[in-house]
Amino acid sequence: MKEKNEITVILPVHELNDSTRPLFNNAVKSVADQQVQPDAFLIVVPKGSDVAKELKATPPTGAKVIENDGKTDYASQVNFGVENANTEWVSILELDDEYSKIWFRKVVEYRNAFDNVDIFLP
Numbered sequence: 001m002k003e004k005n006e007i008t009v010i011l012p013v014h015e016l017n018d019s020t021r022p023l024f025n026n027a028v029k030s031v032a033d034q035q036v037q038p039d040a041f042l043i044v045v046p047k048g049s050d051v052a053k054e055l056k057a058t059p060p061t062g063a064k065v066i067e068n069d070g071k072t073d074y075a076s077q078v079n080f081g082v083e084n085a086n087t088e089w090v091s092i093l094e095l096d097d098e099y100s101k102i103w104f105r106k107v108v109e110y111r112n113a114f115d116n117v118d119i120f121l122p
Contacts, residue, residue: 005036005037005038005104005108006039006087006089007040007089007090007104007107007108008040008081008089008090009042009090009093010042010044010078010081010092011027011028011031011041011042011043011044011063011081011093012043012044012045012074012077012081012092012094012095013044013055013095014045014046014049014072015050015051020095023096024095027093027094027097027098028060028063029098030093030099030101031063031099032061033099034101035101035102035104036104036105036108038087038091039087040086041062041063041064042081042084043055043059043060043063043065043066044066044068044078044080044084045066045068046068046072047067047068048067052065066080066081066084068080091104091107100122103122
């Protein structure tokens with residue numbers, strides 16, 4: 001049984017096209033390749049958008065696609081993801097970023113070693 005680490009990844013996505021799709025795929029792969037998997041992976045999309053329809057039809061393995069029916073600027077998408085996270089910790093993944101394979105393993109180690117710290121930045 002997988003040990004819970006109380007981490008949710010939030011990936012806001014506004015649209016996917018020929019230039020953003022490879023970035024999205026790399027970001028998603030970087031979550032899948034983790035040595036320690038987060039407990040949840042939320043992809044936040046605008047409600048009813050083309051990207052919502054596409055990703056809801058074929059969500060990436062291990063991800064849950066949630067639709068935001070409010071404001072869809074970046075900060076609002078992130079906040080919507082945080083509101084829907086059921087873990088103590090969240091990590092915001094931007095579309096053009098990737099995690100190193102050891103990121104969440106190190107977060108868990110650092111969190112245990114430095115229990116008075118509330119935030120970790122790469």
